Amino acid sequence: MKAAWIAVAIGVMALVTFLTRVLPFLLFDRGGQPPKVIHYLGAYLPPAVIAMLVVYCYRSMTFDALGNWLPGVAAGLAVVALHVWKRNNMLSIVGGTILYMVLVQVVF
Amino acid sequence: MNRKTLAAAFPHTIPVLMGYLSIGIVYGWMMSAAGFAPFWTAAASVFVFAGSGQMLGVDLLSRAAPLADIAFLTLILNFRHLVYGLSMLEKFHDVKGLKKFYLIFALSDETYALLSGVQPPEEVDPHGFYLSIAALDQIYWIVGSVAGAVAGALVTINTEGIDFAMTALFLVIATEQWLSGKQHLPAFLGLGGTLLPLLIFGPDGATFLIPALVILVGGLLLIRPVLEKPERLEERGESL
Structure with missing residues (x-):
């Protein structure tokens, strides 16, 4: 991968991220009320988008062999279970990831 | 921003210190496992400064996704920041110039959470106080992610499957939203x-x-x- 491409790609991420942060200030800093629909989407789109990204993470999963789906599903369930139990971000992320790594490296 | 302001801001940032150091290490390690030199991790943490956005970035960079896809996915993932900005309009209203630019640039989830909850002490300049919180948070993130990247580049263990950390992060956010909403x-x-x-x-x-x-x-x-x-x-x- 070319260094120039990586730099541009990181630049795009930086620019778009900044855009989402600066836009409210560009539009509404001099007074003016943001439309209610923005508040509405702002409240309810994030949970929908996170669910979308969970599906995105699992997009390449296939069911033709046990090793193609079991590690991801088992580790995913472990993450959710750990999080419901302790609600500690780090524990849930690291615990699930280590389980996944053991499953793909040692078991399957 | 002086020492007194920094000292007043620091205790508020301790929870973020713990969180950013640990998640940053995981992120940096993922970047190195995907074959990117620590330099790139540092660049992303300095210029992007978005935890979940950068995690998603590992996936996008390592599969050399088209730039339009990178822009699109980053946009929808970070859409929530629009709302952070809306609720900070008043707080940042009288801040000027570069200070304002940085406060807006550095409005990550964690910094937003701190800034919306915290009251600056009376004896310090409130703008300097906000700025100190934002800057400390980003420093923790840079230090954590670069430490993870360097460790990932030096330690040669089999890291196959470490990319699952991104899935785990989104599952944690989803579970958290489910439990609290x-x-x-x-x-x-x-x-x-x-x-x-x-x-x-x-x-x-x-x-x-x-x-x-x-x-x-x-x-x-x-x-x-x-x-x-x-x-x-x-x-x-x-x-x-």
Whole structure:
């Protein structure tokens, strides 16, 4: 991968991220009320988008062999279970990831 | 920003210090496992400064996704920042120039959470106080991610599967939203609205995400009367 491409790609991420942060200030800093629909989407789109990204993470999963789906599903369930139990971000992320790594490296 | 302001801000940032150092290490390690030199991790943490956005970035960079896909995915993941900005309009209103630029640039989830909850002590300049919090947070993130990247580049263990950390992060956010929110309809909409185009278009590239986003936004606008109803009732209850 070319260094120039990586730099541009990181630049795009930086620019778009900044855009989402600066836009409210560009539009509404001099007074003016943001439309209610923005508040509405702002409240309810994030949970929908996170669910979308969970599906995105699992997009390449296939069911033709046990090793193609079991590690991801088992580790995913472990993450959710750990999080419901302790609600500690780090524990849930690291615990699930280590389980996944053991499953793909040692078991399957 | 002087020492007194920094000292006043520091205790507030300790929870973020713990969180950013640990998640940053995981992120940096993922970058190195994906073959990117620590320099790139540092660049991303300095210029992007968005935890989940950068995690998603590992996936996008390592599969050399088209720039349009990178822009699109970063945009929808960071859409929530629009709302952070809206609720900071007043707080940042009198800040000027570069200081304001940096406060807006550095408005990550964690910094937003701190800034919206915290009251600056009377003896310090409030703008310097906000700035100190934002800058300390970003420093923790840079230090954590670069430490992880360097460790990942030096330690040669089999890291196959470490990319699952991104899946785990999104699952944690989803679980957290599920546990703390009353409305689960948006999550179901996101799940179903993404699965359907995935089954139709297949996983190649990220093409299925575009119809998925249309379904999500369209669906949310359609169910708006249902979702906003309980809030209106609550408001009425409070005013009585």
